[in-house]
Structures are given as structure tokens and as C-alpha cells.
Amino acid sequence: MKQISAIIEQLDTALAGEWPDTAGIRQFSYSLQKQPDTGLLEWLSAQPCYPKFYWQQRDGNEEAAVCGDVCAFGNMSQAQAFIREHQDVPDLHLWGLNAFNADNDDADFAANALFLPRIELCRKGTTYWLRCTVFSSRSLRDEARRTRLFLRSLVASRDLPPIASRVIQHQHLPAQPQWNELISQALTCIEQQQFDKVVLARKTTLTLSQPLNACAFLAASREVNHHCYHFMLAFTPQQAFLGSSPERLFLRDHTELFTEALAGTVANHPDDDEAQALGEWLLNDGKNQRENLLVVDDICQRLQGGAHSLDVMPAEILRLRKVQHLRRSIHGELAEADDAGCLQRLQPTAAVAGLPRQAAREFIARYEPFDRQWYAGSAGYLSTEQSEFTVALRSAAVKGYQLELYAGAGIVAGSDAAQEWQEIENKAAGLRTLLEEHYTPAVQAG
Ligand SMILES: C=C(O[C@@H]1C=C(C(=O)O)C=C[C@H]1O)C(=O)O
Numbered sequence: 001m002k003q004i005s006a007i008i009e010q011l012d013t014a015l016a017g018e019w020p021d022t023a024g025i026r027q028f029s030y031s032l033q034k035q036p037d038t039g040l041l042e043w044l045s046a047q048p049c050y051p052k053f054y055w056q057q058r059d060g061n062e063e064a065a066v067c068g069d070v071c072a073f074g075n076m077s078q079a080q081a082f083i084r085e086h087q088d089v090p091d092l093h094l095w096g097l098n099a100f101n102a103d104n105d106d107a108d109f110a111a112n113a114l115f116l117p118r119i120e121l122c123r124k125g126t127t128y129w130l131r132c133t134v135f136s137s138r139s140l141r142d143e144a145r146r147t148r149l150f151l152r153s154l155v156a157s158r159d160l161p162p163i164a165s166r167v168i169q170h171q172h173l174p175a176q177p178q179w180n181e182l183i184s185q186a187l188t189c190i191e192q193q194q195f196d197k198v199v200l201a202r203k204t205t206l207t208l209s210q211p212l213n214a215c216a217f218l219a220a221s222r223e224v225n226h227h228c229y230h231f232m233l234a235f236t237p238q239q240a241f242l243g244s245s246p247e248r249l250f251l252r253d254h255t256e257l258f259t260e261a262l263a264g265t266v267a268n269h270p271d272d273d274e275a276q277a278l279g280e281w282l283l284n285d286g287k288n289q290r291e292n293l294l295v296v297d298d299i300c301q302r303l304q305g306g307a308h309s310l311d312v313m314p315a316e317i318l319r320l321r322k323v324q325h326l327r328r329s330i331h332g333e334l335a336e337a338d339d340a341g342c343l344q345r346l347q348p349t350a351a352v353a354g355l356p357r358q359a360a361r362e363f364i365a366r367y368e369p370f371d372r373q374w375y376a377g378s379a380g381y382l383s384t385e386q387s388e389f390t391v392a393l394r395s396a397a398v399k400g401y402q403l404e405l406y407a408g409a410g411i412v413a414g415s416d417a418a419q420e421w422q423e424i425e426n427k428a429a430g431l432r433t434l435l436e437e438h439y440t441p442a443v444q445a446g
């Protein structure tokens with residue numbers, strides 16, 4: 001990517017100039033003359049700087065690869081306060097993840113990983129640009145010096161390595177017998193009207209023959225898992241959280257809000273006619289319609305007082321590689337542009353927690369045998385004009401030789417434990433099958 005190195009040289013010259021020894025913020029933006037030789041994910045993979053974050057919008061039109069952190073934020077309110085304080089910097093974007101328990105301040109687990117990157121390489125349609133932000137609450141001069149050092153650590157893009165990790169062993173938590181018990185317990189609570197719906201999940205730990213390259217894995221997923229957001233936060237060379245999710249938590253464009261109820265699932269089929277028949281069944285199935293409508297109810301209730309003119313579109317089928325879903329798009333007008341408010345109202349929706357929210361969350365916290373951490377939280381960005389977050393589903397944590405896959409299913413009256421197990425198997429297959437399909441054995445020496 002010669003263009004990028006030319007831009008970095010230009011940037012370095014700008015940073016070498018006179019800088020005040022005071023607090024401040026400056027942003028530099030350069031457009032690339034043409035499409036870079038390799039993709040953004042390839043570029044990001046090559047960089048030795050952490051954290052790294054990658055995001056691609058589900059229509060494929062917007063993409064960002066960002067790295068290095070100028071500063072990090074403990075929650076959305078802090079991130080939003082920062083954006084508001086610097087409204088004169090029009091393109092300020094903060095990127096990252098919100099944990100499932102985004103409001104849990106005293107958890108051991110860092111609940112939020114939103115940050116202002118040093119470098120952002122972005123694409124919208126066929127337009128590419130590179131952005132660099134220099135920010136300091138003490139000395140811009142020192143920060144400009146640090147940024148120059150950071151730029152020197154950037155390297156040229158290179159092709160992603162093949163996926164050479166094989167699955168040696170797997171472990172489900174809960175295993176199927178415990179899953180069956182959990183579902184019957186949930187169904188009892190539903191019968192007793194403690195709640196109408198609870199979403200229960202499973203963590204599958206795969207032990208691999210060698211550590212997985214998170215960028216290569218996400219690229220493999222992006223190749224085949226269409227109509228999905230693709231996201232990754234890499235904390236270190238061996239630790240990342242990533243996923244390919246079909247679900248939008250929210251898109252805010254000024255004060256316009258776009259969200260959705262995505263719930264209700266059936267398998268996909270490679271044959272179009274078979275897939276269509278399964279889709280027809282889904283549209284007419286009572287249990288799946290109930291699952292979806294409870295999410296519509298939840299979202300509409302949660303938005304009360306914060307948004308008006310809510311429009312709920314008719315149900316449609318979203319066909320993915322391994323599953324198909326019922327989706328109802330929801331559109332509204334916000335009283336004010338308030339992303340922290342949107343997150344607080346919408347995360348977690350009844351698509352990933354349940355209804356009523358509090359009772360369902362308590363059931364999950366008490367009986368689900370693992371901590372969700374980033375799973376079913378959200379991934380995306382916020383900025384003054386626009387913000388967008390996807391629900392962090394169809395996701396996995398890369399931890400050296402281990403890969404933890406997450407999948408859940410909405411339990412409502414009429415749910416059957418064996419069918420819900422099959423549903424989570426199908427959801428997990430979106431990522432899991434990539435390890436088999438892309439397996440290229442290492443060449444034997446000698
Ligand atoms: C919880 C997950 O997915 C959610 C649950 C669905 C369902 O139960 O039908 C469908 C889509 C998602 O809202 C997951 O993928 O882990």
C-alpha cells in the first residue's frame with residue numbers, strides 16, 4: 001500500500017511542526033487516491049499495535065480498521081461526553097465493544113472497551129481515507145511526539161495467513177443434559193409467569209492444534225457469512241473477540257433511529273426451494289412469532305419517552321448461511337441524539353436477554369453456567385452525526401490455543417429443549433465450520 005506510506009510520510013511532516021505545550025485535540029484526514037492493494041483487514045492484521053478494532057457494516061458499504069488508543073472509555077456515557085466536549089472536531093469517532101452487562105461497574109471483567117484510535121483507515125463505498133487524531137489533556141507537543149513514534153511502528157500490509165488450526169477437542173457449557181434441565185427450569189418460570197421469555201446460551205471451548213489468527217478467521221467468516229456485520233477487537237496478538245452478526249442494536253443518524261426485532265429461527269438449506277419452504281414454515285409458526293413479537297414489545301416499551309413515531313415493519317425472513325430468522329425492522333425519531341441513552345434503553349433487548357428484562361437477566365445471571373462478557377453485548381462506533389452498534393452474536397473469543405464460541409436461543413412457552421439445542425448448534429456453525437472448511441494442513445518437512 002504505497003499510498004498509505006506516502007500519507008504517513010505527509011502526516012509525519014505535519015506532526016514534526018511546532019506544537020503547543022498545552023491540552024488540545026487535532027485531527028488529520030487524507031483521502032486515498034485509489035483503492036489500496038490489499039483489504040483493510042489485511043492491513044490491520046499486519047500492524048503490531050494494540051488494541052486493534054475492525055468493523056464492517058452489514059450491507060458491506062462501510063468498513064473501518066483502527067488501531068492504537070489515544071484514550072479509552074469505561075462506558076458509553078463517558079465516551080459520549082468526550083464526543084460532545086469536542087463537537088468542533090467533526091469526524092471524531094470512538095470504536096469498540098460494550099459488554100453484555102454494560103452497566104456493571106464493579107465487575108472484575110472490564111465492561112467496556114471503547115476507544116479513540118490513533119489511526120483509522122476507513123472505506124465508504126469506493127472512497128477510502130486515513131485519519132489520525134492527536135489528543136492530550138496535558139501537552140499536545142508530547143502527544144505529537146508519541147504519535148510520530150507510533151507511526152514509525154506501522155508496517156506494510158500483507159496477505160493473511162491461511163487458517164491452519166485444527167479442532168482437537170471441544171467442550172460445551174452447559175453440556176446437553178444440563179441444557180435440558182436449564183430449559184425445563186426456564187419453562188417452569190414461564191408457566192409461573194415470572195417472565196415470558198428468557199434467552200439462554202452456551203459457551204463451547206475448542207482446543208486447537210495451533211493458535212488462530214483472529215484477522216484471518218474473521219476474513220474467512222466475512223467471505224461466506226453474508227448480510228452480517230463483521231467485527232473484531234484484538235487486545236493482544238493472541239487475544240481477541242470477534243464475530244459475524246446479522247443483528248443491529250441500533251443505527252442513529254442525527255435523531256433518526258433504526259433498530260429491529262430479530263428473533264425466531266429455522267435452519268437454512270443450500271437448495272433455494274427447500275430454504276424457502278423452511279422460511280414459510282417460520283413465518284407461520286406460533287412459537288417463533290411469539291419469540292419475535294416479545295422483542296417488538298420490549299423495544300417499543302423501552303423506547304417510550306426517548307423516541308416517538310415508532311414504525312414497526314411487517315415480518316420478513318432473513319436467510320443466512322446456516323440459519324434463517326424472522327425480522328421486524330423498527331424506525332423512530334429520537335427526542336435527542338443520545339447514544340448512551342439508546343444503549344441503556346436497548347441493550348440487552350429481549351432478543352438476547354428476555355422479557356421482562358430484569359427478571360430474565362436475573363435468571364441468566366443465576367443459572368447460565370458461564371459469564372457472557374462480550375457475548376450479546378454490542379460492537380460499533382459513536383460519533384456526533386451517526387452511531388451504529390451490532391449485537392455481538394455469532395461471536396467467539398480467541399485465546400491462544402482456545403477458541404470460545406457462543407450461541408443462545410430464546411425460550412418461550414412451547415420451546416422444546418432438543419430443538420433449541422439444534423438451534424444453537426446451527427447458530428454456532430456459522431463460525432465453527434470455518435475451521436473445518438478452511439483447514440489447510442501444514443506442509444510436512446523433509
Ligand atoms: C442469542 C442468539 O441469537 C438471538 C436469538 C434468536 C432466536 O432465539 O431465535 C435469533 C436471533 C438472535 O436475536 C445467538 O445467536 O446467540
Ligand SMILES: [Mg+2]
Nearest residue numbers: 264265409410
Ligand atoms: Mg429461537
